[in-house]
Amino acid sequence: MKVGLIGFGFMGKMHAQAYQQLAMTKGKLAELAAVADAHPENARKSLAQLGLTETPVYTSLAALLDGEEVDVIDVCLPTHMHLEVCLAAIAAGKAIFCEKPLALSSEEAFKIAHAAESAGVPFQVGHVIRFWPEYQELARLADSESLGRLLSLNLQRRAPRPTYASGGWLLDHTLSKGAMLDLHIHDTDYLIQLLGEPEAVTSWGTREEDAGWTHVFTRYHYPDLAVIAEGGWNYPAEWEFRMGFDAVFERGALDYDSTRTPALQLTALGEAPRKVEVERAQAGASRAGVGNIADLGAYYSEIEYFVSCLQRGEQPAIATARQAALSVRVVMAELESAETSETVRVKS
Numbered sequence: 558m559k560v561g562l563i564g565f566g567f568m569g570k571m572h573a574q575a576y577q578q579l580a581m582t583k584g585k586l587a588e589l590a591a592v593a594d595a596h597p598e599n600a601r602k603s604l605a606q607l608g609l610t611e612t613p614v615y616t617s618l619a620a621l622l623d624g625e626e627v628d629v630i631d632v633c634l635p636t637h638m639h640l641e642v643c644l645a646a647i648a649a650g651k652a653i654f655c656e657k658p659l660a661l662s663s664e665e666a667f668k669i670a671h672a673a674e675s676a677g678v679p680f681q682v683g684h685v686i687r688f689w690p691e692y693q694e695l696a697r698l699a700d701s702e703s704l705g706r707l708l709s710l711n712l713q714r715r716a717p718r719p720t721y722a723s724g725g726w727l728l729d730h731t732l733s734k735g736a737m738l739d740l741h742i743h744d745t746d747y748l749i750q751l752l753g754e755p756e757a758v759t760s761w762g763t764r765e766e767d768a769g770w771t772h773v774f775t776r777y778h779y780p781d782l783a784v785i786a787e788g789g790w791n792y793p794a795e796w797e798f799r800m801g802f803d804a805v806f807e808r809g810a811l812d813y814d815s816t817r818t819p820a821l822q823l824t825a826l827g828e829a830p831r832k833v834e835v836e837r838a839q840a841g842a843s844r845a846g847v848g849n850i851a852d853l854g855a856y857y858s859e860i861e862y863f864v865s866c867l868q869r870g871e872q873p874a875i876a877t878a879r880q881a882a883l884s885v886r887v888v889m890a891e892l893e894s895a896e897t898s899e900t901v902r903v904k905s
Contacts, residue, residue, distance in 0.1 A: 559588060559590035559626065560627060562633060563593045563630060563633065563634055564593070564634035566722070568656050569603075569633035570844075571856050573609065577608075579861060586864050587629070589609065591614070591615060593617055593620065618630070627651065628652060629653070629867070630646040630652070631654045631655075632646070636732065636734070637732045639655060639659060639660050643672075643673075647669075647676050648676075652678055654682075654860065655681075655881075658739065659682050660885060661734060666886070667882045669878055679873060681859070681877065683876070684884070685743075687747065687876050688859040689855045694811070694833060695804055695811055696751055707782065709803075709804075711787075712785075712787070714740055714800045715787070715799055718771075718790055730767065734770075734892065737769070737773050737888055738892075741773050741788030744786040744788060746880075748784065749883060752777075752779055752782070754883065754887065755784075756779065756780070756903060757890075757902045757903055757904075758775055758887065758894050759776040759894055760774065760894040761898070763789070764895070768791075774787050797816055808826040809824055809828075810824050811823050819832035837854045838853075838855070838858045840857035862875065886903070
């Protein structure tokens with residue numbers, strides 16, 4: 558599978574390294590055939606840092622499609638550019654991997670999902686937490702009910718201000734919709750995968766004039782289950798990114814803190830807390846140099862899953878365009894709730 562990668566900022570470099578790792582561990586399942594970026598010289602410097610000096614660089618998707626024969630388009634552009642590029646890639650009949658969030662609005666997200674389904678092209682979205690081992694362990698524990706029914710769940714995702722984004726687009730709410738859509742959506746998407754669509758959401762937080770919602774707390778309304786998620790990126794530059802959760806079951810609890818050792822811990826009723834071992838992809842650390850996450854593991858896993866689906870001639874079933882569009886829709890309800898100070902119904 559020959560891949561054309563569109564956008565070579567932090568996430569583009571993460572994906573490029575995942576394709577490199579695929580080549581080393583799985584043979585030629587996929588190869589990075591070309592890159593398109595509005596700043597080609599910067600892209601060439603970044604490619605050189607990754608040892609990819611022979612990779613051709615174009616300035617747009619159209620130029621790349623004219624110059625290269627590719628099977629896959631991997632979209633790592635700022636969110637407000639996703640709609641146009643995804644629709645063009647769908648029209649070209651390419652398989653598509655698009656970074657999260659899928660689009661800047663629910664309407665745009667479902668437009669992309671409908672176009673991909675109508676064209677029959679494989680489409681996956683980079684909701685990487687679905688592939689994160691600690692979150693997969695929580696899903697396994699909840700499904701098995703080995704500790705009984707899940708009673709409550711509290712998720713956290715907190716980060717320093719994202720000044721690394723090209724042109725500062727993440728801190729312009731007209732381009733990113735702020736921390737709520739770009740950062741907090743990880744937990745919203747995971748909750749939908751784990752528990753299904755909530756009946757309603759109640760959100761509140763802190764807002765800045767240019768950056769939009771920089772910190773949010775959301776209560777997700779599920780019957781007989783207490784669920785809340787916190788996400789924000791208004792911490793100082795020195796703050797250490799952290800993500801985690803506390804899941805309380807009838808007969809124990811599972812908690813995760815990315816900054817702690819051990820990070821994942823299980824406390825069964827009547828037993829001492831113990832470390833939980835999880836299996837993770839041995840993909841090593843990123844050489845991208847910016848961003849919150851250095852571990853390539855789950856990024857490698859999501860792309861390995863996508864490419865494996867293509868090799869088998871199957872549509873991806875995890876993090877599909879429609880699933881990602883639903884996550885955008887729920888976050889849009891959270892935005893409405895925060896702005897109106899009212900609970901907003903999600904299910905019709």
